[in-house]
Amino acid sequence: xxxxxxxxxxxxQMGEVRISDHGYDELAEDxxxxxxxxxxxxxxxxxxxxxxxxxxxxxLVLQKDRRGDFIHAVWGIPKGMPxxxxxxxAYRPDPTRWEAGFMRRKT
Numbered sequence: 395x396x397x398x399x400x401x402x403x404x405x406x407q408m409g410e411v412r413i414s415d416h417g418y419d420e421l422a423e424d425x426x427x428x429x430x431x432x433x434x435x436x437x438x439x440x441x442x443x444x445x446x447x448x449x450x451x452x453x454l455v456l457q458k459d460r461r462g463d464f465i466h467a468v469w470g471i472p473k474g475m476p477x478x479x480x481x482x483x484a485y486r487p488d489p490t491r492w493e494a495g496f497m498r499r500k501t
Contacts, residue, residue: 396440398451402469405479406435412478420483430459431467431484441466441497449473452482456496464496 395403405411411432413421421428438455445451452470459465467484471477487496
């Protein structure tokens with residue numbers, strides 16, 4: 395498992411989680427429940443890794459909600475900080491922009 399994703403998983407398990415304002419907006423827009431995202435992080439699959447992102451390392455992961463529908467979530471850890479795990483955004487992936495399985499962007 396990716397190092398950043400392992401750190402995020404550990405922080406979530408410890409209850410050190412924050413949802414960004416943008417994250418709340420996106421969750422509401424796509425009808426995603428925060429509890430679904432937090433509870434399914436243990437089964438998250440790494441899609442993209444951004445270890446050098448200017449605001450702090452982060453990852454794009456594929457998760458599922460309680461119905462089994464796919465969700466992309468961007469989780470990060472603020473630069474220079476040991477915690478919390480921040481849910482930056484989460485959305486339902488657009489099949490016109492992603493390959494089947496939502497693991498690779500269409501070119």
